[in-house]
Amino acid sequence: MLSDKKELSGITLIILFGVLSPILFPNYRIQLSELWIFMVFASTWNIQGGKMGYNSFGNIIFFGLGMYLCASTQIAYAFDLAEWTAAGGVKTFVHTASQYFIGLPLGLIIAGLVPALIAGFLGSLILGLRGHYFAICTLGIGIAAGEFATSVSIWGGGQGMTVPVWPKVDGQDLDFLGGGMNFFYTLSFLLFVSTFFTLRWLFSTRFGLILTAIRDNEDKAEAMGIPTMRYKVTGWVFSAFFMGIAGGIYGNINGYIEPTEVAFAGATFGVYMVLMTILGGKGTLWGPIIGALVFQVFKEFFWTFFLGWQLVALGFLIIVIVVFFPEGIMGWLRQKKPAWFGEVVDSKARLAQVKINTND
Amino acid sequence: MILLQAPFLNLQALLDGVMVGSIFALVAYGMALVWGVMNIINVAQGEYVILGGYITFGIYKLGVSPIYGMPFSFLFLFILGYILYRLIVFRVVDKDMFISILATFGISIMIQQFMNMFFGSQVETALTGLGTIFFFDGNITIALVKVFSFVISILGAIAVIYFMRVSKLGRAIRATAQNPRAARILGVDTEKVYAYTYAINAGLCGLAGSLVAMTYTLHPYIGLPYTVRSFMIVIIAGLGNIPGVLVSGLGLGAIEEFSAYLIGSEFRIGVIFSLLVIILVYRSKKLAKKREYLK
Numbered sequence: 001m002l003s004d005k006k007e008l009s010g011i012t013l014i015i016l017f018g019v020l021s022p023i024l025f026p027n028y029r030i031q032l033s034e035l036w037i038f039m040v041f042a043s044t045w046n047i048q049g050g051k052m053g054y055n056s057f058g059n060i061i062f063f064g065l066g067m068y069l070c071a072s073t074q075i076a077y078a079f080d081l082a083e084w085t086a087a088g089g090v091k092t093f094v095h096t097a098s099q100y101f102i103g104l105p106l107g108l109i110i111a112g113l114v115p116a117l118i119a120g121f122l123g124s125l126i127l128g129l130r131g132h133y134f135a136i137c138t139l140g141i142g143i144a145a146g147e148f149a150t151s152v153s154i155w156g157g158g159q160g161m162t163v164p165v166w167p168k169v170d171g172q173d174l175d176f177l178g179g180g181m182n183f184f185y186t187l188s189f190l191l192f193v194s195t196f197f198t199l200r201w202l203f204s205t206r207f208g209l210i211l212t213a214i215r216d217n218e219d220k221a222e223a224m225g226i227p228t229m230r231y232k233v234t235g236w237v238f239s240a241f242f243m244g245i246a247g248g249i250y251g252n253i254n255g256y257i258e259p260t261e262v263a264f265a266g267a268t269f270g271v272y273m274v275l276m277t278i279l280g281g282k283g284t285l286w287g288p289i290i291g292a293l294v295f296q297v298f299k300e301f302f303w304t305f306f307l308g309w310q311l312v313a314l315g316f317l318i319i320v321i322v323v324f325f326p327e328g329i330m331g332w333l334r335q336k337k338p339a340w341f342g343e344v345v346d347s348k349a350r351l352a353q354v355k356i357n358t359n360d
Numbered sequence: 361m362i363l364l365q366a367p368f369l370n371l372q373a374l375l376d377g378v379m380v381g382s383i384f385a386l387v388a389y390g391m392a393l394v395w396g397v398m399n400i401i402n403v404a405q406g407e408y409v410i411l412g413g414y415i416t417f418g419i420y421k422l423g424v425s426p427i428y429g430m431p432f433s434f435l436f437l438f439i440l441g442y443i444l445y446r447l448i449v450f451r452v453v454d455k456d457m458f459i460s461i462l463a464t465f466g467i468s469i470m471i472q473q474f475m476n477m478f479f480g481s482q483v484e485t486a487l488t489g490l491g492t493i494f495f496f497d498g499n500i501t502i503a504l505v506k507v508f509s510f511v512i513s514i515l516g517a518i519a520v521i522y523f524m525r526v527s528k529l530g531r532a533i534r535a536t537a538q539n540p541r542a543a544r545i546l547g548v549d550t551e552k553v554y555a556y557t558y559a560i561n562a563g564l565c566g567l568a569g570s571l572v573a574m575t576y577t578l579h580p581y582i583g584l585p586y587t588v589r590s591f592m593i594v595i596i597a598g599l600g601n602i603p604g605v606l607v608s609g610l611g612l613g614a615i616e617e618f619s620a621y622l623i624g625s626e627f628r629i630g631v632i633f634s635l636l637v638i639i640l641v642y643r644s645k646k647l648a649k650k651r652e653y654l655k
Contacts, residue, residue, distance in 0.1 A: 055458045126637065128644040132401055132457045136591055137640045143584065144633035151626070267469070274462065311473040318466030322459055323451045 006340050010286060014196075018189045022182065028300075033185045033253055035296045036192040040246045041273035042280065042288030043195055044239040049274065050283035051208065052235055053215030054127065058138030060270035061145040062119060062243035063250070064263030066111035068155055070248030071163045071257055073107035074100070085156045097167040097174055104252070111248035112241045119240030123233040130218075139266075146264030160258035163251050184253050191249060195242045196289070202238065203285055211235055215283070271314065279321050281330025290329050372500050373617040379506040380576070381613020385606045386513040386568040387586055388593035389520065390561035396599050397537040397557045398453055400460040404468035405590055406583030408562050411471055412437050412569025413578045414479050417486045426486035426574050430512070433570035434563045441562025445555045453554060468583060475580040486573045509571035514606075516567055520560070521602060533557055537600075585632050592636050595643065 018036070022029050041063075048056045075084045078099040087093070095103065126137055150158040166173055166180030173179050202208055210231050213221040222228050251257050261268075272295065280291025306313045325332070334341055387409055394402050415436050416429030444467060452460040490504040524530035535543040536553045544550050572578065593612055597604030612635075619631045 055461075125641050126644075128648060129640055130644075132461060133595075133640055133644070135458060135461055136401070136588070137637055140588055140633040140636040143588075144630050144637070147627070147630035147633070151630075271465075271469075278462075308477070309473070312470050315466040315468075315470035315473065318469070319448055319463050322462045322466065323448065326455070326459060 003340060007286075014289070015193070018193070022185050029181045029185050030253065031296070031300050033181075033188040033249075035292065036185075036188040037246050037250050037253075038272065038276060038292040038296055039192050039289050040188075040195050040242055041269065042276040042292045043192075043199055043285075044242050045273040046277050046282065046284075046288045047199070047202075047211070047235045047239050049277055050287070051203070051211040051215060052232060053218075054232065055135045055274070056138045056236075057135060057266065057270055057274070058141040058145075059239055059243055059273065060142050060264055060266050062115035062240040063247040063269065064145060064149065064259075064265075065115045065118065066244030066247030067251035067257055067263045068149070068247075069114055069244070070104075070107035070111035071161065071251050072155065073110050074103040074164050077103035077106060082154055085154060085161050095164045095167055097169065100164060100167045103164070108245055108248045112245040115244035115247075116237045116241040119236045120233055123236040124229070127229060127232040127236065142264060142266040142270055146260040146266065149259035149264060155257075155259075158259060160256060160262070163255050163257060165255065184249060188246075188249050188253070191242070191245055198238070198242075200285055207231065207234070212283075267311070268314075271318065275314075275318060275321060277328075278326065279328055281328030281333075284328075284330045287328055287330040294329070368500055369621060373621050374614055375500070375502060376506070377614030377617030378610045379510045379613070380617065381610035382510045382513040382606075383568050383571050383575070384586070384589050384593060384613055385609025386516055386571075387565055388590035388597075388605050388609055389517055389602070390564035390568075391587075391590040392594045392597070392599060392602075392605055393520075393533075393557060393564075394561045395594060397533055398449075398554050399457065400449070400453065400464070401457065401591065402558075402561065403461055403464040403587055404471060404583075405561075405565055406586030406588075407468040407471040407475075408437055408441070408565035408583075409569040409572060409586045410578060410580065410583045411440075411475060412566030413486075413573035414475055414484075414569075415566065416570040416573040417479070417484055417578060420486035420573075426488055426570070427508075429486070429573070430567060430570045433566040435566075437566025437569075438559045438563035441559040442555055444562070445558040449558055450551065450554065468587075472580055472583060479578075479580065481580055484573075484578045485576070488574050503575070505574050509575045512571060513568065516564065517606060520564065529553070529556060585629055588632060588636055592632075592639055596639060 021032050025032065041059075045056065045059050048054045048059065072081055074095075075081050075093075078095055079093050084093055122141070126134065126141075129137055149155065155161055166183075168174060203211075210221065210226055210228075213226065214228050214232065218228055247263070251263075254262060257263055276291040276295045277288045278291070279295060280289065281287030302313075303310055387405060391402060391405050394400055412433040415433040416426045419429035419432055420426040448463060448467065449460075452463045488505045488508070490508060492501050492503050494501055524534060532543070532548045532553050533556070535546070535548055536550050536557075540550050543553075589612060593605055593608045596608040596612075615635070616628065616632065620628055623631065
């Protein structure tokens with residue numbers, strides 16, 4: 001926990017950055033929207049992996065599901081979904097402005113609610129698994145979801161489907177909130193802000209304390225009369241809700257949905273979220289945000305140098321971060337600047353502690 | 361039901377399944393070894409298998425029968441496993457299990473990508489030129505290469521079990537698995553034991569991969585199913601249950617073949633992963649029941 005003052009300046013910085021950056025760097029709006037989406041990834045993964053100690057590789061399924069659900073609602077609101085995918089989508093059918101702006105919110109709501117329901121059901125099945133069994137199980141679910149999505153013909157199978165394009169008026173892009181890219185940038189920024197404040201509130205309540213208790217010692221927490229299962233499932237439902245909406249928005253930004261590379265991309269997005277959280281610091285509110293920022297900057301500036309070698313670089317990055325920096329940036333900051341975290345610093349006591357540690 | 365209409369199909373599926381299952385069992389045996397001794401779940405297991413397959417495939421490309429590729433696959437992976445242990449894996453042995461899962465996952469992504477660069481992303485098979493035998497007027501066909509791989513993987517498993525029982529290193533490995541601290545006190549160099557355990561595991565995977573190259577197909581990105589299969593086999597059998605690994609490996613192979621006949625082979629990977637979820641959920645429910653008795 002950061003102290004209130006530091007936290008306030010952090011929030012101010014984030015909001016300033018969110019409002020000013022699309023004006024300052026108008027060419028990077030796609031990458032910036034992706035950054036907010038990544039922050040949602042990492043922050044929601046942090047509920048399981050960081051706070052609760054349940055390392056999930058499967059959170060990506062809610063993202064993919066939300067993406068497909070949002071796009072199909074947007075399409076099905078105006079046209080026949082099967083005809084749309086058969087005809088190659090946007091080439092033949094065009095949404096009018098009113099169809100588009102009723103379909104999109106509807107789609108986003110469904111993209112949030114259905115994955116949340118599924119998380120509730122799935123969670124009550126598999127959140128009884130402990131530790132690495134849960135990790136491997138969710139890894140399996142993530143891959144299986146992609147494989148099965150490949151065979152759903154109404155979603156275009158392995159070929160994927162297109163997403164409705166931003167409506168046009170007289171051949172010109174509709175000028176609403178500065179056009180499509182600005183609109184989706186705003187949406188992803190708002191999604192991140194609402195995720196952040198929800199999580200901030202959540203972690204400050206009894207619920208957050210119970211999640212920490214589950215991480216530290218689940219049996220003990222259960223013995224003290226906490227229905228741990230219910231809390232674990234609720235935590236997953238929160239993650240799934242925000243991940244689903246993030247999927248809906250990302251599908252619209254990308255314009256094209258494909259089962260294994262975009263929607264259920266366990267090898268890229270699924271790994272990124274774990275990596276970003278660990279890089280920033282597991283179990284802290286700010287860690288995933290800092291981690292996502294650093295990772296996205298690194299990815300955008302250096303990925304082009306590794307052309308064709310990106311996955312090798314990713315593997316290398318995983319090993320380096322996991323092996324050498326398991327505590328992340330926040331853990332390092334906490335060691336260097338304990339005062340920032342509201343800890344009382346007594347240099348004498350600290351020295352004594354260091355001595356005890358080295359004697360061990 | 362297609363299986364009732366064509367009774368020979370049952371036998372065919374069973375035979376095919378058991379033969380492919382023996383390879384799974386060999387890989388699972390390696391995983392059980394590393395898991396039991398070092399408390400690490402090696403997610404890169406499947407990539408070692410595929411890499412071993414590509415070594416054999418490379419030797420086949422030189423014009424030699426792929427059967428001679430087996431010792432090379434074993435040796436190459438043995439050395440690679442040793443190097444990887446000395447570079448990376450030793451840093452995560454005593455850490456949280458999730459750290460080791462992630463670290464080996466990182467290794468697996470790297471190996472995948474290297475294989476994609478060196479061998480290309482097309483599907484490959486190394487042909488042995490061994491024939492096929494027919495039973496029941498050609499209703500049942502058995503490729504001799506499958507029988508060969510069945511025999512080799514059983515022999516490989518037996519050789520490792522024998523090695524564990526008899527040799528000095530084998531005894532040291534078993535001692536470390538039981539209690540690393542006590543083993544260290546009694547003069548066992550556990551660091552060396554870990555390194556060789558990991559190397560033996562990689563070597564076994566290489567051998568299995570060599571069989572995969574001859575019997576089935578290779579592709580840079582199909583490693584993960586092998587990891588998941590071996591993980592499943594180990595948790596069905598229970599850690600440390602060596603005959604159980606063999607039996608559940610063969611069983612898993614049979615189930616997979618049957619499901620491929622019934623639902624269609626394009627769902628093969630989906631079926632494996634769904635099976636994993638079902639088995640884990642069943643296991644956790646069973647354990648939960650046990651805990652209720654304790655209450």
